[in-house]
Amino acid sequence: MATRDFLQQQLSSHAQDTAGSLSHDLATSLSRNDLVLAEVQLSSVFDRGYYQKIILFDVYGKKLVSKELPLKVDNVPLPFSSLLQLQTPPGEAFISEGWRQLGKIVVINQPTFAYQFLWDSFKQQAGLMLLMYSLVFFLTMWLLKIILRPLSLIEHTALDIQNKRFNQILELPNSREFRRVVSAMNSMSSKISEMLSAETSKAEAFRAEAYTDKVTGLDNRKAFDLRLNALLQEDGGFSSGYLIVLEFDGLKEFNHEHGYQEGDQLLADVIKIALSCSELQIGISGRIGGTAFGFVGFDVLSNVIDSEFKALQRKLIGFIEHFSAKNLSFNLGCVHFSAGQTRGELFAKVDLALETARQNGRNVAINFNLADENKxxxxxxxxxxxxxxxxxxxxxxxxxxxxxxxxxxxxxxxxxxxxxxxxxxxxxxxxxxxxxxxxxxxxxxxxxxxxxxxxxxxxxxxxxxxxxxxxxxxxxxxxxxxxxxxxxxxxxxxxxxxxxxxxxxxxxxxxxxxxxxxxxxxxxxxxxxxxxxxxxxxxxxxxxxxxxxxxxxxxxxxxxxxxxxxxxxxxxxxxxxxxxxxxxxxxxxxxxxxxxxxxxxxxxxxxxxxxxxxxxxxxx
Incomplete structure (x- = not known):
């Protein structure tokens, strides 16, 4: 608005200056009653294009010469020029010779350049304001993000709790109010997590009591049978598998000679050796008898099973040789099976393998693949x-x-x-x-x-x-x-x-x-x-x-x-x-x-x- 007022004042001043200048030039032509000369003088000024109207009146108000152009505003949007209209006050001057008045000249400026100047000024100011507003906006958003970050963390933690994940907010906010809310949220999440952990530990303890062998930490016979039966009955759970049974002879005499603690440690070490055969991909392992252990894996290639089975035999022989007990030995039986077979069928086959190993001497391993590979x-x-x-x-x-x-x-x-x-x-x-x-x-x-x-x-x-x-x-x-x-x-x-x-x-x-x-x-x-x-x-x-x-x-x-x-x-x-x-x-x-x-x-x-x-x- 200040720019518009300034431009209107400039237009008024310019029109008045032009009118005053023309009044001196026109005094000579009007004193001679020479309208042609007067028109030439007006045209020389009007043709510059800065004026909308220049009118020459006689003393009685009669229009002697008139130069007019329509109002035009170039390179400025119409809504802008309509919204911010510029007033173009006329400039007037009386023409006189001595004390005798000859007429009056009226000048009205063409506001084109003023509108263009106003439009350019508006664009510059608008661009500067937009830049400042954008900067302020992003700074405000950045500050809000920092200020409201604790709320975002609280929201995510609440959603985690809703989804049964009890996480902690590690980053405590500086604001006292937010810090108290975050601390309360952490406390609630921690207590729920502790309660569930206690229930989980209790359930694990009951499971260990019911289904775990206390000496080796493996499944006991009940758990081994349940898990094996479940997988044998599950449709599409596997395509092929194997069952390895390790049975010790002379462990009773070893316990009498070295003590039950040494015997239990021997069994624990043997289990570590068996489970170290990573290529077997053992899925179920358990103590299925006093001196018998079972290992089950699924979808392992037959040649891998054969190779690892022989390696297991060699490792066990090397381990037993460290003991002076002459009566301590083992038998290994392995049976390959396919989906659709029952637990009874598997153990009937592996019992046959163990008996065959037992009849063939000490530390023997028998690997049965009773299926016809061609079939x-x-x-x-x-x-x-x-x-x-x-x-x-x-x-x-x-x-x-x-x-x-x-x-x-x-x-x-x-x-x-x-x-x-x-x-x-x-x-x-x-x-x-x-x-x-x-x-x-x-x-x-x-x-x-x-x-x-x-x-x-x-x-x-x-x-x-x-x-x-x-x-x-x-x-x-x-x-x-x-x-x-x-x-x-x-x-x-x-x-x-x-x-x-x-x-x-x-x-x-x-x-x-x-x-x-x-x-x-x-x-x-x-x-x-x-x-x-x-x-x-x-x-x-x-x-x-x-x-x-x-x-x-x-x-x-x-x-x-x-x-x-x-x-x-x-x-x-x-x-x-x-x-x-x-x-x-x-x-x-x-x-x-x-x-x-x-x-x-x-x-x-x-x-x-x-x-x-x-x-x-x-x-x-």
Missing amino acids: IAEGSSGWRALIQSALSEKRWALFTQPVFNLTAQDVFQHEIFSRLIDQQGNFISAALFLPMAMRHQLMTDIDKAVISLVIDQMNSLGYMEANVAVNVSAQSIESESFREWLGEKLVSSQDAGSRLSFELSEFGCGKNMPSTMSFIALLRSYGVLVGFDHFGLAPGSLDLLRKVVPDYIKLDSGLVDAALESEQAQLHLRSVILLANALDVKVIAQNVESAKIKDWLINERIIFGQGYFLSPLARM
């Missing part, structure tokens, strides 16, 4: 062709089994079971084709086919409002391309995706934790529920539960069976349930096969159950 290769090739044709022709059938609320009797979830359909239209159980699918790296393709079919069925069956659970293999969890495919599938099927759960086996999760965490983060970003299947048998189960915090767990049936028979196993199961409830994780019991088991579960406050006693499988 396995032929069968494997046939299975691969069958699975690939089922994938290309989409020959799959889906069956469901509901998970019930045991007290309300309503359906909480439907678990999906897949069956392959052969060329004759027969259903083939997953327990038969999944091991071969794992061997030929086809599990990812099968999971894609089943998930696509499940989502299509969910979209067409509007009545299925309960959650639908689909099992996902470890191969798919580890596959980055599968995770990308699944993300795209969930985006395109949001309605079905919001009613989906994906179940991961406890055994599969432990194989590759980074991939497992990445996969679970993907599922949760789309609102998909996460569950752990066959949960509770592995030594690290409770750590996994606290680290991941799934939406639900399905207890392995062996835990429930053991709890029905043993008070120690019952205490362990109760501690698992208590920890799960503290983390707001739902607990589901599997293989509910009788009214007795159902009533016991209800009495133990296990709300959800699944099994043939409650409902058989049904075609989806």
Whole structure:
């Protein structure tokens, strides 16, 4: 506004100066009554382009000469010139000769240059103000970020607590008020974490009492059998495996001669030697008898097993030679097996291997691979062709089994079971084709086919409002391309995706934790529920539960069976349930096969159950 007033004053002054100057020049022409000369004098000034109007009047106000141009404003936006209009006051001067008045001259300036100057000034000031405002804005945001950083940390910590992760805010703010809030948040998180740690320790103590050998720290016979049975019964858990049994002779005499403490130390050292065979990838290890130990691994190449088995024999011989006990010796038996075999079959074969070793002398190792490799290769090739044709022709059938609320009797979830359909239209159980699918790296393709079919069925069956659970293999969890495919599938099927759960086996999760965490983060970003299947048998189960915090767990049936028979196993199961409830994780019991088991579960406050006693499988 000040600039505009200044320009208007300049325009007025300039017009007045021009009028005064012209009045002197025009006095001569008007005194002679020479209008032509007067017009020439006016034109010489007007043609410069600085004026809008120059008018010459006689003494009676009659217009003698008039020069006019329309108002024009160049290179200035019309809204700007309309908003900030400039007044152009006329400059006037009387023309006289001596005391005689001859006329009057009126000059009005053209405001073009004033508008241009005002527009340029506005742009410069606006640019400077914008720069200053931007600088102030960013400085303000930076200061606010520093000031409000404690609030951001508090928010993240609150979200972590909501997600059952009890972290501490290490950076304490300088502000007294924020410091008190952060300290209170840390205290609350610490107390909850300590409470859960206490429950975890209690559960681990109960587990150790019920399922751990006190001398070696390995699983006892009960735990070994439960874990082995669970993996043998799990569909698609592995394609091949091995069982090694180490049995000592003369340990009783060694204890009498050297003392039980030395005997226990010998066993502990032997276990270290066995577990040091990293290529064996031992998944289950336990003390299955007084002087017998079992080791189980999965999906290890046969030639690797043979080589490591011989190396283990050499290490044990070298270790025993350090002792003077003549009667101390060992027998080693190894049996290769494939999916679908039972625990009884495995131990019958390994007992034969041990007896053969015993009859062949001291420190003998017998490795039995009772399967015909040629037949396995032929069968494997046939299975691969069958699975690939089922994938290309989409020959799959889906069956469901509901998970019930045991007290309300309503359906909480439907678990999906897949069956392959052969060329004759027969259903083939997953327990038969999944091991071969794992061997030929086809599990990812099968999971894609089943998930696509499940989502299509969910979209067409509007009545299925309960959650639908689909099992996902470890191969798919580890596959980055599968995770990308699944993300795209969930985006395109949001309605079905919001009613989906994906179940991961406890055994599969432990194989590759980074991939497992990445996969679970993907599922949760789309609102998909996460569950752990066959949960509770592995030594690290409770750590996994606290680290991941799934939406639900399905207890392995062996835990429930053991709890029905043993008070120690019952205490362990109760501690698992208590920890799960503290983390707001739902607990589901599997293989509910009788009214007795159902009533016991209800009495133990296990709300959800699944099994043939409650409902058989049904075609989806």
